[in-house]
Amino acid sequence: MQFITHLPGSTPLVLDSPHSGTAYPADFRHACELAVLRSAEDTHVEKLYHFAPALGVHWIEAHFPRSYLDANRNTTEMDVSLLDAPWPGPVETDPKVMSKVRLGKGLIWRTTDEGVPLYDRKLGVAEIQARIAQCWTPYHAAVAQAIDAAHARHGYSLHINCHSMPAVASSSATDFPGEAHADFVVGDREGTTAGKALSRLVCEHLKALGYSVAYNHPYKGVELVRRYSNPGEHRHSIQLEINRNLYMDESTLALTPGAESLKASLRSLVELLLKTDPRTL
Known part of the structure; x- marks a missing residue:
């Protein structure tokens, strides 16, 4: 099985989609139905940026798939209640970081966004270590390599971590269950992973296209923007969430006609970023 795709580029812009995977490994051995499990995907996000x-x-x-291993979590965000033996590595203890683990959304998911258990068994330590080695490690290596290459070539890097979100927050997805989401959420961990002027540019561009845009609520950005950003060194990372209602039917997972206009909007955003040097903002 091919676990990731990495297509090197020549520009300062890096895009990554950690949650749109649909290839379910045979060793997953999940207990819930696949149709239920697929609600965890950022389905079709890779198609939105095909250009x-x-x-x-x-x-x-x-x-x-994200539910098999969430590449947007640190390896320390371990739900030890899932394991059949003590975890040999470090485990995060910060209550803020572990809030998602308590919701069942750590590195390895315990439940779906609706609270449905994924497993009817305990997971082995070796099983989780294999997932990390096959999925998390090469994915993070690819993101780091791309950002380093962009920065080395241009003196700065722009990283957009690409996601989608349900139109309405599910019961176990965030700390704001039932909240209706904006069309886009731009997250930079309160200005710590990207220059605020850059984040403002992204927000204003999307608003000018007619979209509703929220900033750092309810999604601020997680591990992939935290780990590889340093605005002081001109390494900027933004998490961009897209409301699935804009491009797909959440019940059938089918693309809707809105996908084409959304692709055009995303292309205009990418073209703007390709013309933007954050050092001049």
């Missing part, structure tokens, strides 16, 4: 590599944009995409 990007041809523009010289670095592209990284996960093929493994």
Whole structure:
């Protein structure tokens, strides 16, 4: 099984999609129905940005599903209640970081966004270590390599971590169950992973296209923007969430006609970023 795709680019812009994978490994052995499990996917996000590599944009995409291993979590965000033996590595203790683990959404998911258990068994330590080695490690290596290459070539890097979100927050997805989401959520961990002027540019561009845009609520950005950003060194990372209602039917997972206009909007955003040097903002 091919676990990731990494298409190197020539521009300062790096896009990655860690949650759009639909290839479910045989060793997953999940207990819930696949149709239920698929609600965890950022389904079709990779299709929305299909134009990007041809523009010289670095592209990284996960093929493994988010519910199998969440590449946007640190390896320390371990739900030890899932395991049949003590975890030999470090485990995060910060209550803020572990809030998602308590919701069942750590590195390895315990439940779906609706609270449905994924497993009817305990997971082995070796099983989780294999997932990390096959999925998390190469995915993060690819993102780091792309950002380093962009920065080395141009003196700065722009990283967009590409996601989608349900139209309405599920019961176990965030700390705001039932909240109706904006069309886009731009997250930079309160200005710590990207220059605020850059984040403001992204927000204003999307608003000018007619979309509703929220900033750092309810999604601020997680591990992939935290780990590889340093605005002081001109390494900027933004998590961009797209409301699935804009491009797909959440019940059938089918693309809707709105997908084409959304692709055009995302292309205009990418083209703007390709013309933007954050050092001048």
